[in-house]
Amino acid sequence: MTRTTIIAIAGASASGKSLFSQTIYNELVNELEPGAIAIIEEDAYYKDQSHLPMAHRTQTNYDHPDAFEHELMLEHLTQLRSGNSVEVPTYDYAQHTRSDKTRRVPAAKILIVEGILLLSDKALNKEFDIKVFIDTPLDICLMRRMQRDMEQRGRTLQSVVEQYQATVRPMFYQFIEPSKHNADLVVTRGGMNRVAIDIIKSKIKYLLQE
Numbered sequence: 001m002t003r004t005t006i007i008a009i010a011g012a013s014a015s016g017k018s019l020f021s022q023t024i025y026n027e028l029v030n031e032l033e034p035g036a037i038a039i040i041e042e043d044a045y046y047k048d049q050s051h052l053p054m055a056h057r058t059q060t061n062y063d064h065p066d067a068f069e070h071e072l073m074l075e076h077l078t079q080l081r082s083g084n085s086v087e088v089p090t091y092d093y094a095q096h097t098r099s100d101k102t103r104r105v106p107a108a109k110i111l112i113v114e115g116i117l118l119l120s121d122k123a124l125n126k127e128f129d130i131k132v133f134i135d136t137p138l139d140i141c142l143m144r145r146m147q148r149d150m151e152q153r154g155r156t157l158q159s160v161v162e163q164y165q166a167t168v169r170p171m172f173y174q175f176i177e178p179s180k181h182n183a184d185l186v187v188t189r190g191g192m193n194r195v196a197i198d199i200i201k202s203k204i205k206y207l208l209q210e
């Protein structure tokens with residue numbers, strides 16, 4: 001197989017996209033030959049806000065497509081398809097901006113991309129060969145998000161609740177939920193769905209043998 005296959009994993013915030021994608025990647029990466037598989041997060045393409053004061057950064061709507069530099073992501077996918085490596089930005093959720101470091105991602109035969117708004121972007125959708133939507137009930141997502149944002153992303157309970165009401169929930173209904181219809185597969189329970197993980201792993205192995 002010479003062509004790159006891009007697998008997109010989308011769904012609500014804290015639905016289990018990252019765990020689902022990382023599990024597939026981690027379980028395959030050592031088993032496959034070098035250069036077979038790579039993974040990229042949409043969150044890496046949140047716009048740089050280092051020029052803005054902190055008070056301003058906390059007010060950004062991070063669940064709207066305008067918060068992302070999707071053009072750069074599209075350019076990177078094109079580069080990777082052409083066999084070139086790319087320097088993917090890294091994101092600091094506590095500082096609400098890109099960090100100084102980048103991560104070199106080499107071209108790979110299988111590329112997994114994951115993020116909330118991937119299936120809502122028309123231009124990106126054209127690049128995806130396999131589109132998966134992680135469909136986890138929103139109350140489960142909210143509980144996970146509270147815990148994660150307080151433990152790992154430097155947030156208070158009050159800030160999580162306010163952000164959820166102001167932007168996370170309304171943007172889910174405006175952009176994320178409707179994008180489910182662009183998916184080829186809908187997976188319940190995210191990172192906990194062992195059968196779905198194994199099915200995607202089998203498909204990847206099959207593609208690499210072709």
Ligand code: C5P
Binds near residue numbers: 015
């Ligand atoms: O990992 P997950 O898909 O949950 O990451 C996306 C979420 O990160 C978005 O719902 C957005 O609200 C949140 N986010 C944030 N602060 C930032 C950037 C993103 O709370 N600075």
Ligand code: MG
Binds near residue numbers: 014017018
């Ligand atoms: Mg995530």
